[in-house]
Amino acid sequence: MKRPARRLAAPLVLALALTVTACSGDDSGSGGSGGGDGGSQASPAEVLAAAKKNLDDTTGVAITLSTKNLPDGVTGISSAEGTGVHPSAFEGSFDLSVNGLPATADVIAVGGTTYAKNSLLLPDWTEIDPADYGAPDPAKLMDPDGGFSGLLAQATDAKAGDQVRGGSDNKEILTEYTGTVPSDAVAALIPDAAGDFDFTYTISNDDQLRQAVLTGAFYGEKAGEVTYTLTLDDYGTEKQITAP
Numbered sequence: 001m002k003r004p005a006r007r008l009a010a011p012l013v014l015a016l017a018l019t020v021t022a023c024s025g026d027d028s029g030s031g032g033s034g035g036g037d038g039g040s041q042a043s044p045a046e047v048l049a050a051a052k053k054n055l056d057d058t059t060g061v062a063i064t065l066s067t068k069n070l071p072d073g074v075t076g077i078s079s080a081e082g083t084g085v086h087p088s089a090f091e092g093s094f095d096l097s098v099n100g101l102p103a104t105a106d107v108i109a110v111g112g113t114t115y116a117k118n119s120l121l122l123p124d125w126t127e128i129d130p131a132d133y134g135a136p137d138p139a140k141l142m143d144p145d146g147g148f149s150g151l152l153a154q155a156t157d158a159k160a161g162d163q164v165r166g167g168s169d170n171k172e173i174l175t176e177y178t179g180t181v182p183s184d185a186v187a188a189l190i191p192d193a194a195g196d197f198d199f200t201y202t203i204s205n206d207d208q209l210r211q212a213v214l215t216g217a218f219y220g221e222k223a224g225e226v227t228y229t230l231t232l233d234d235y236g237t238e239k240q241i242t243a244p
Contacts, residue, residue, distance in 0.1 A: 090138035109138035
């Protein structure tokens with residue numbers, strides 16, 4: 001009676017092992033190539049390429065840009081917020097430092113032209129050259145061949161890093177990617193950018209760039225390093241932006 005029992009034991013163990021393997025194999029998760037759930041095999045380069053495509057394909061996003069360490073005496077941008085849409089256009093406001101003096105301006109950029117209005121210096125909408133204020137050209141921020149897309153397209157030595165929580169009520173799992181981008185990519189944002197810039201990009205599981213932290217010589221090597229934080233939210237925003 002004992003010998004048949006041993007014959008049955010091996011098939012039962014094998015069946016149990018196959019069942020456990022099948023169940024664990026189903027836990028690969030879903031979503032984009034960002035792989036925030038740990039199930040994706042996408043390389044960092046593939047994730048950044050997918051994030052670029054999503055940024056180029058969206059109708060619009062909410063944008064914020066800020067720094068805590070603008071060098072003294074520099075004419076540049078301390079913060080900005082607004083809406084960027086495709087075709088490339090922007091509407092929002094910039095906080096600037098002009099030769100060390102603070103100024104705030106409402107900004108509209110559309111059709112390749114930037115207009116600004118400031119209660120003290122520009123009481124009426126006036127066409128300006130953003131480079132005169134050390135500010136990014138808002139009309140190019142959403143350009144698929146430059147702007148924010150260039151930060152993704154020209155990234156080098158990208159490596160996947162920590163996973164963090166974010167989004168509404170911190171319900172999303174996001175993945176950080178680190179590496180460098182050349183000044184050519186950053187100059188679309190800040191014209192005087194020089195040298196390579198270190199970045200940390202935070203990308204969602206569905207391949208949306210949510211935050212970019214960049215550190216480098218935004219205002220030339222003599223001004224020293226500055227860190228800017230860019231956030232992109234509300235993908236799919238629709239807004240009609242027209243010249244004032």
